[in-house]
Amino acid sequence: MSQGKTTLKAFAMVAAATVATGAFADADEDQLTINGEIKIVTEAPAPAHMEYVDTIYSGWRYRSDETQAVQMDDFDNPAMIFVESAAEAWDTVEGDAGKSCASCHNEVESLRGVRAVYPKWNEAAGEVRTLAMQVNDCRENEMGAEKWKYSGGDMTAMVGLISSVSRGMPVNVAIDGPVQSTWERGKELYYERTGQLELSCANCHEDSYGMMIRADHLSQGQINGFPTYRLKNTKLNSVHARFKGCVRDTRAHTYKPGSPEFIALELYVASRGNGLSVEGPSVRN
Amino acid sequence: MELTRRNVVVLGSSAALASAVGMPAFASLTDDAIAAFTGGAETGSGAITLTAPEIAENGNTVPVGVEAPGAVEITLLADGNPTPAVATFKFGPLSAVRGASTRIRLAGTQNVIAVAKMEDGSFQMAKAEVKVTIGGCGG
Amino acid sequence: MASGVKPRVKVPKTAAAGESITIKTLISHKMESGQRKDGDGNVIPRSIINRFTADFNGQNVIDVAIEPAISTNPYFQFDATVPETGEFAFTWYDDDGSVYEAKKKVTVA
Numbered sequence: 001m002s003q004g005k006t007t008l009k010a011f012a013m014v015a016a017a018t019v020a021t022g023a024f025a026d027a028d029e030d031q032l033t034i035n036g037e038i039k040i041v042t043e044a045p046a047p048a049h050m051e052y053v054d055t056i057y058s059g060w061r062y063r064s065d066e067t068q069a070v071q072m073d074d075f076d077n078p079a080m081i082f083v084e085s086a087a088e089a090w091d092t093v094e095g096d097a098g099k100s101c102a103s104c105h106n107e108v109e110s111l112r113g114v115r116a117v118y119p120k121w122n123e124a125a126g127e128v129r130t131l132a133m134q135v136n137d138c139r140e141n142e143m144g145a146e147k148w149k150y151s152g153g154d155m156t157a158m159v160g161l162i163s164s165v166s167r168g169m170p171v172n173v174a175i176d177g178p179v180q181s182t183w184e185r186g187k188e189l190y191y192e193r194t195g196q197l198e199l200s201c202a203n204c205h206e207d208s209y210g211m212m213i214r215a216d217h218l219s220q221g222q223i224n225g226f227p228t229y230r231l232k233n234t235k236l237n238s239v240h241a242r243f244k245g246c247v248r249d250t251r252a253h254t255y256k257p258g259s260p261e262f263i264a265l266e267l268y269v270a271s272r273g274n275g276l277s278v279e280g281p282s283v284r285n
Numbered sequence: 286m287e288l289t290r291r292n293v294v295v296l297g298s299s300a301a302l303a304s305a306v307g308m309p310a311f312a313s314l315t316d317d318a319i320a321a322f323t324g325g326a327e328t329g330s331g332a333i334t335l336t337a338p339e340i341a342e343n344g345n346t347v348p349v350g351v352e353a354p355g356a357v358e359i360t361l362l363a364d365g366n367p368t369p370a371v372a373t374f375k376f377g378p379l380s381a382v383r384g385a386s387t388r389i390r391l392a393g394t395q396n397v398i399a400v401a402k403m404e405d406g407s408f409q410m411a412k413a414e415v416k417v418t419i420g421g422c423g424g
Numbered sequence: 425m426a427s428g429v430k431p432r433v434k435v436p437k438t439a440a441a442g443e444s445i446t447i448k449t450l451i452s453h454k455m456e457s458g459q460r461k462d463g464d465g466n467v468i469p470r471s472i473i474n475r476f477t478a479d480f481n482g483q484n485v486i487d488v489a490i491e492p493a494i495s496t497n498p499y500f501q502f503d504a505t506v507p508e509t510g511e512f513a514f515t516w517y518d519d520d521g522s523v524y525e526a527k528k529k530v531t532v533a
Contacts, residue, residue, distance in 0.1 A: 215418030285342035377484025381444035
């Protein structure tokens, strides 16, 4: 083993020790109801495929009361600004076919339940599709419109709109059958250490959730709340943009939003939230 | 300042150092802003309530609320921001509660200060320290 | 006019005469503080909503002078007395001279 490798290992251990010695603070006991009517399940028994976790928690449970409150009323939730703009896009005709989303799907409420089961297998295309991929497939092949940038503002707002009508429904992503190999690849990526810090998703979000990483309260890294409005950047953030940020923070070259790796990882991480409610667009720090 | 052991200990802590280095200029700007609002009058306390989180998860969006029954005007200040002024609320005849809530930016851990001008011309002041945290891995 | 600016208000549709009601307002606006620099080190000019007012049937409820320390998408919550059936008028003033308005009717039963 080279000297350099040893040094990096030591650095990673210091990083891990910093996490481990931080104050421990479990998920809180608060209950989430949005607009006084949409009951959100923020705690559920872990799906059978998770070997090391008994109970899954929404990231909402790890946030401060002030941040939690912002998500409890759609008027207070700034993510809804983006959802409203997507609702306008929903009705806007674009492309050669002279169609809008509404031309085929009528009201966005007709897509209730969709967010809960994505990513999912598309038989005709023979691929695992995320919601963003499906939106672009509609744009390209049904509307004859330009594809949106995978993790761009238009796309993330539209995914937020589609997610919003499924809030309160249980996440229920299939992991077997034709998606199984992609799911297995996602699981590999979840446990694969990356970057100079040699950290995997699991190091923080499975081994250390509930602990403080410096001043931040580590969640389980659930994605039932995506897209999410972050106080940090005051915009709606996609799942893949968040993955990219995390991988970058391990001091690694990251995969690209929309890449096969992140699609597989999204499927796997989504399946770790099976049983929680769809919560997006959520509010986080 | 008399150099007692306690003072030395306090000065030795990094938090105190940060405030000793960074605060005086801002603090005097804040004092100036308060003086401009009150005209130099004494401020009382007890009839004004300032609600702010003890710890803010992000300084970009910190929820604060202020209420002072009988106030005609309330100004909000943040003594660690590049400029301390945040907002000034003037209440009209149809204001039911002399107060408001909003979301503010704080450049770091600092005091949020509310000063109310009351109907009788007196002033009330409240102060709350908000610790602004930095995310775990900056991501 | 700055792009993407859209006011939103939440006001109960009905009230009892003289009742105090809670009003929430939010306007989508980046609130560029004038403190930030772009990639080349040049200061990005300040561009904010600098004043917000709420009136009911011509009488003032609240008049807010706003500084750059108010967060992106300025949010205000406050309470108003509704003496009779009428209309709230909300007005936001932009640094660039734009004025954004929203109105909401309230019926006193």
